[in-house]
Amino acid sequence: RKEVEQDPGPFNVPEGATVAFNCTYSNSASQSFFWYRQDCRKEPKLLMSVYSSGNEDGRFTAQLNRASQYISLLIRDSKLSDSATYLCVADPSGGYNKLIFGAGTRLAVHP
Amino acid sequence: GAVVSQHPSWVICKSGTSVKIECRSLDFQATTMFWYRQFPKQSLMLMATSNEGSKATYEQGVEKDKFLINHASLTLSTLTVTSAHPEDSSFYICSARHPGQGVETQYFGPGTRLLVL
Numbered sequence: 001r002k003e004v005e006q007d008p009g010p011f012n013v014p015e016g017a018t019v020a021f022n023c024t025y026s027n028s029a030s031q032s033f034f035w036y037r038q039d040c041r042k043e044p045k046l047l048m049s050v051y052s053s054g055n056e057d058g059r060f061t062a063q064l065n066r067a068s069q070y071i072s073l074l075i076r077d078s079k080l081s082d083s084a085t086y087l088c089v090a091d092p093s094g095g096y097n098k099l100i101f102g103a104g105t106r107l108a109v110h111p
Numbered sequence: 112g113a114v115v116s117q118h119p120s121w122v123i124c125k126s127g128t129s130v131k132i133e134c135r136s137l138d139f140q141a142t143t144m145f146w147y148r149q150f151p152k153q154s155l156m157l158m159a160t161s162n163e164g165s166k167a168t169y170e171q172g173v174e175k176d177k178f179l180i181n182h183a184s185l186t187l188s189t190l191t192v193t194s195a196h197p198e199d200s201s202f203y204i205c206s207a208r209h210p211g212q213g214v215e216t217q218y219f220g221p222g223t224r225l226l227v228l
Contacts, residue, residue, distance in 0.1 A: 004154070043204050043219040044155065087154070099145075099217065103154040 001026055004102035006088050012108045017078045021105045023071040023088030030100075032091040033064055035073050037084045038104060044087055047073075078109045114138055115207050117220035124195055125228055131191045132223045134205030140185035141207035145217070146178075149202040161188040195227040 006023045013019050025033070033050040048055065050062040050071055061074040071088055088102040114137040124130050134144055142163045147155040159180050160168040167180035179191040188207075192199055204222040 008152075041202075041222075041224075043222050045219070046217075098157060098160065099155075100157070101147075101154040103152070 002102075003027055003092075003100045004088055004090050006102040006105050008103060008105060010106035010108050012110060013078055015078055015080060015109055015111055017109075018074065018076045019078055019107060020075075021073045021086055021088070021107075023073075023102055025069050025071065025088075025090045025100075027090065027092045027100075028069060030090040030092040033071050034089040034091070034099075035060075035062055035071075036087040036089055036101070038087055039084050044101075047086070075107075078107075080109050080111065083107055083109045115205065115218045115220040117203075117205055117223050119223060120221060121224050121226075123226045123228065126196050127194055129191055129193045130195055130225060131189055132203055132205075132225075134188045134190070134207070134220050136186050136207040136218070139207075139209050139211075141188075142185060142210055143208045144182060144188040145206045145208070146180060146188070146190050147204045147206070149204065149222075155204060158190075192225065195225070197227045200225055200227045 004025050011019055035047040036044040037047045038044040048057050048062050050064045052064050054063045059076045063072045085104040085106050087104045090100045116135045118133045144161040146158045148158050149155045157170050158173045161180045161182040163182045163185050169175045177193055182188040202222050202224055206217045206219045209216045
C-alpha cells in the first residue's frame, strides 16, 4: 500500500466550479501535511500547509482528519490557471522534511 | 525569495556513462538537501537525504554505489548517476531545507531531465 494515496483524476471542470481532492495516508506517525502544486515538467511548489483545524488561503481550503488519516483540498471559483497536478504530501519524519509525495491529482479547468 | 538551482536542466547520455547533477542553494546555507526522482505520471520518490559534511542517507531500494551523493559545502550537493542505463532516465529534483524557517519550507530546484540512450 502506498504511503500517500490520491485519485489521479483527471478532474475536468469549467471555470468557476468548485472542486475537491482527497488524499489518504497510511503512516499514523505523520505529523505534517501539505498540498503542493506541480505544473507540467516543472518542480513542485508549496500551495499550503494542512492543519487539524483546517485552513483557508483565498479560494483554497485544506482540511485534515487525523482519525481517518484523510486530507482534502477544496478549490472554489476555479480559474484556468489552476490547471495543474496537485500533490498531497506527508512528513512522517517529525519535521525533518522527509516528504512523502502522493502521485498527484490532475486538474484541468476549461473555459 | 530563496532559490535553488540545478544544473544541467537537460542531459542526454549514452548507456554506461556517468552523469553529475548539481544542486545549489543560492540564498541560504543548506545543511540538508534532498534528492528525488520522478518517473512520468508517478509521484516524486525520495532517493536520499544529503547532509553537509557527512554521508548521505539513502532510502530503501536506492543503490548508494550507483547514485553517489556529495554535499561538500553548505550550498552545493551533487548527485552522480554512475554507469547510467535507460531505466535511469527520469526527472531528478533536488530540494533544500531552509534551516531558519518552518518545516514546510523546503525549496525545490527546477529539476534535471535525464535521458539515457
